[in-house]
Amino acid sequence: MRMKVIACRVMIDEMRGFLPAGVETEVFEISRHIRPKRLKEDLQAAVDRMDGTCEFILLGYGLCSNAVVGLRTRKSRLVIPKIHDCIGVFLGSHQAYLDEMKKEPAFFLTQGYIRGYQSDRSGPLDELEKVTRRHGRERAEKIVGELMHPYKRLVYIKTAQAADVEADREYSVAMAARFNLRYEERPGTSELLRCLASGEWDRGFVVIEPGREATLEQFMD
DSSP states (O other): OOEEEEEEHHHHHHHHTTSOTTOOEEEEOGGGGGSHHHHHHHHHHHHHHHTTSSSEEEEEOOOTTTTTTTOBOSSSEEEEESOSSHHHHHHTSHHHHHHHHHHSOEEEEOHHHHHHHHHHTOSHHHHHHHHHHHHOHHHHHHHHHHHHTTOSEEEEEEOTTOOOHHHHHHHHHHHHHHTTOEEEEEEOOOHHHHHHHHTOOSSSEEEEOTTOBOOGGGGTO
């Protein structure tokens, strides 16, 4: 088999639309990001399972708190989008993400994020509920409020691949209202995912040769 995929729940649904039929995928839930060191270990274990069984291992992750730094293969090539945060994938680049944040700090949602949060109950609304059960409403409001405090707006990124957008909008509007954020929508893109799936890796991707490992510097230039 020419390629296999390891991806975050955030990316996999949109990515599948571009993959050839029958490509093997392994999907990790969003909550794995909470412990980047453990995420790195899990990613390396998944890479090791696929290594040598295909020509290319495609990673549906960005730098993600350096979780991909140090990943390595022995036989297959490893391909990773050159982005820092998954949101950059849906905005088209890491620079597009930085530009949005310079306008005004925003908490971003995509269909992949929403479905991921609903799958493993890891979103801010879920965290508020969990902390409330453990520590009471007042303490929960303070803890989660501090987490969301830097943001001034909630931006739902709608890509052409997204389905059932009304359900996404209902979830996003409710979250914005709960945390007193201004709600916005903006068009997004799945172009990086299309390029990743189709082998167009000349720009915007890090390709790791067998015997080498991913470095932080490869994501910085």
